[in-house]
Amino acid sequence: MLVVIPAALAALVHVYIFVIESLRFTAPATLRTFGIRSREEAEIMRPWAFNQGFYNLFLAIVTVVGLVLRAGDHDEAGTALVAAATASMLAAAVVLIASDRGKARAAVVQGLFPLLALIALLLSHG
Numbered sequence: 001m002l003v004v005i006p007a008a009l010a011a012l013v014h015v016y017i018f019v020i021e022s023l024r025f026t027a028p029a030t031l032r033t034f035g036i037r038s039r040e041e042a043e044i045m046r047p048w049a050f051n052q053g054f055y056n057l058f059l060a061i062v063t064v065v066g067l068v069l070r071a072g073d074h075d076e077a078g079t080a081l082v083a084a085a086t087a088s089m090l091a092a093a094v095v096l097i098a099s100d101r102g103k104a105r106a107a108v109v110q111g112l113f114p115l116l117a118l119i120a121l122l123l124s125h126g
Contacts, residue, residue: 003070003124006116007063007082010089013113014060022053059085063117083121089114 020030026042036042042049066081093111096103 003082003117003120004067006113006120007067007086010086010113010117011060011063011067013109014056014063014089017110018053018057018060020053021049021056025049025053059089063089079121079125082117086114086117086121090118 020027020033024030025046026039031037031039031042036045062081062085066078066083066085069075069078069081071078090111093107093114096110097107
């Protein structure tokens with residue numbers, strides 16, 4: 001259970017990121033979230049954001065599949081999937097903050113739950 005909560009929360013955050021990047025990118029709230037000045041600017045970025053959102057969705061799906069496998073009779077495969085997906089999420093958060101210190105808040109939102117899930121995995125298999 002120590003792994004389930006942070007991993008599930010990491011998946012939920014990444015589903016949310018998918019929604020704002022792929023489905024609601026030109027919404028006023030999303031424009032403010034990403035610091036985009038105009039809808040026209042957002043339209044230029046939209047294809048990139050649409051694609052990026054799906055990467056986040058796929059990471060969330062892999063995490064959930066891993067959690068389901070861990071709950072069944074496939075603990076090793078599930079652990080591998082959860083570890084790979086949350087490590088990728090955490091790595092993306094590190095890249096985000098390394099590329100722009102002004103994105104520290106977003107990096108924490110993106111990376112905190114994956115970090116906690118990885119720590120929990122290490123503790124449960126240590």
